[in-house]
Amino acid sequence: MKKNDWIHNIQQGNKEAFRAFYEAYADYAIRTASAITRNREMAKDAVQETFIRVYRQIGSYNPELPFDPWFYRILTNECLRLLKKESPLSKYEHPDLENEASLAVESFDHLSDLYDTIQALDDGHRIPLILKYVKGFTEKEIADILGLNHNTVKSRLFKGRKRLKEQLDLIDKEERSQ
Missing domain, CATH: 1.10.10.10 (Winged helix-like DNA-binding domain superfamily/Winged helix DNA-binding domain)
Incomplete structure (x- = not known):
């Protein structure tokens, strides 16, 4: 299913389309959020909240504009919101590098x-x-x-x-x- 089809189907309330969209975007979103927050657990929280916001706000998305900047703006804002709440000590945590053994x-x-x-x-x-x-x-x-x-x-x-x-x-x- 193409991205535009996902978006249209999600806007129509199709939960299977949202599940497919989540499965396609979640790993990329977690890697990006990990790089922004420097904390894998915080990144997971940011991604979870991002997908909730996307689901709730998909009706406001203009399909004539590129989707990725819209999505990553929500993700980046969520990461920055969580970073503002973090304790000073958590700045020193680093997310795990994936596939480092290979x-x-x-x-x-x-x-x-x-x-x-x-x-x-x-x-x-x-x-x-x-x-x-x-x-x-x-x-x-x-x-x-x-x-x-x-x-x-x-x-x-x-x-x-x-x-x-x-x-x-x-x-x-x-x-x-x-």
Whole structure:
């Protein structure tokens, strides 16, 4: 079933269509929410609440607009809402990396460094990077999702990439000096 068919059927109250939609989107949503919240359990809560909101608000969705930015805007807002409620200690929890056992040790170390470095960025730079390079959204879609000016998104992506490169260069220097 195509996405537009799911949406139309969900708008008509078809629960099987919603179940199929959930099964198709849940894993992607949890990975995105984990990257935003830095906490797998919080991510699961955000995704659950997101699907509830999507179900309740699907009637307000305009099918002439792309669906993914609408969906991920709800998901991102839910993640940010939960982050505002979190305790200061939970910032240091990291979600489990999926399939880490299947990665070679050397590539895992580089992936782990990259992941840790991305997670260490502030939300203003980390979230646009995730939406751009993990989820593949355009800068305009990211601006819509986050409710920001397009130029602000471009600036945050530029600065986020710059900070990421600086941190990865430091890690490389440390590894070479050992």
